[in-house]
Amino acid sequence: MIRLEAVTKVYPSPQGEVRVFEDLSLSLERGSQTVIMGASGTGKTTLLHILAGIDRPTSGRVLVFDEEIYGWSVERRAEFRNRKVGMIFQFFHLLKEFTAQENVALPLLIGGANKRQALARAEELLVRCGLKDRLSHRPSQLSGGEQQRVAIARALSASPELLLLDEPTGNLDWKTARQTVEFIKETIADLALTILLVTHSQEVASLFPRTLLLRNGALEALPGGGQEGQG
Ligand SMILES: Nc1ncnc2c1ncn2[C@@H]1O[C@H](COP(=O)(O)OP(=O)(O)O)[C@@H](O)[C@H]1O
Numbered sequence: 526m527i528r529l530e531a532v533t534k535v536y537p538s539p540q541g542e543v544r545v546f547e548d549l550s551l552s553l554e555r556g557s558q559t560v561i562m563g564a565s566g567t568g569k570t571t572l573l574h575i576l577a578g579i580d581r582p583t584s585g586r587v588l589v590f591d592e593e594i595y596g597w598s599v600e601r602r603a604e605f606r607n608r609k610v611g612m613i614f615q616f617f618h619l620l621k622e623f624t625a626q627e628n629v630a631l632p633l634l635i636g637g638a639n640k641r642q643a644l645a646r647a648e649e650l651l652v653r654c655g656l657k658d659r660l661s662h663r664p665s666q667l668s669g670g671e672q673q674r675v676a677i678a679r680a681l682s683a684s685p686e687l688l689l690l691d692e693p694t695g696n697l698d699w700k701t702a703r704q705t706v707e708f709i710k711e712t713i714a715d716l717a718l719t720i721l722l723v724t725h726s727q728e729v730a731s732l733f734p735r736t737l738l739l740r741n742g743a744l745e746a747l748p749g750g751g752q753e754g755q756g
């Protein structure tokens with residue numbers, strides 16, 4: 526469903542340009558689950574931003590169902606991001622002054638949904654995420670694992686097709702991390718979502734069928750998982 530073709534990314538900087546990757550290609554089939562590993566600074570976050578339509582590559586193409594998203598208008602790309610892409614981050618990025626329910630409703634409100642429906646959908650998602658009794662809690666009143674589940678509910682609120690997770694368990698202990706990943710896998714099992722997850726954890730990667738290593742600006746397939754042959 527989404528494909529990077531010969532993508533190069535160079536950031537200009539006063540100390541000289543930063544060449545993040547060159548001629549990178551990647552194909553994500555609809556409903557596939559892929560992990561990317563790689564040392565800090567290798568460009569994992571940059572890659573997710575390029576896929577989300579947030580950061581334009583220096584050259585190369587990003588195709589969603591064969592359409593080049595960086596050929597679209599800014600508005601069309603913003604709509605793509607809002608409706609089709611869910612993002613989950615290491616530090617949750619929940620808004621402190623809002624309740625769990627309001628945080629989850631926010632993308633729907635931004636997308637133009639009416640408030641009552643957005644809050645009802647948020648409640649439904651939070652119940653599904655096992656947070657029925659936390660609807661009115663603010664982020665500071667929730668544990669790390671609970672905050673990440675709120676962030677997952679928020680990422681799912683607009684029924685995206687692509688879920689991008691940037692070190693989603695990087696801030697959680699292993700037990701909570703494992704529960705969170707299992708929860709993600711259960712929650713998406715019936716949604717036919719395409720997932721790309723960045724992690725430093727070999728244990729987390731082992732829970733997914735396909736792992737790629739980003740190194741020296743290139744992606745290589747890593748053995749392991751192995752239920753899927755695609756590389
Ligand atoms: N907006 C930016 N401007 C300049 N350099 C950047 C910018 N964003 C990231 N970089 C550089 O690009 C490289 C890759 O960054 P990043 O994608 O955040 O790596 P990772 O997520 O793998 O740690 C790093 O060297 C970083 O310093």
Ligand SMILES: [Mg+2]
Nearest residue numbers: 569570571691
């Ligand atoms: Mg990063």
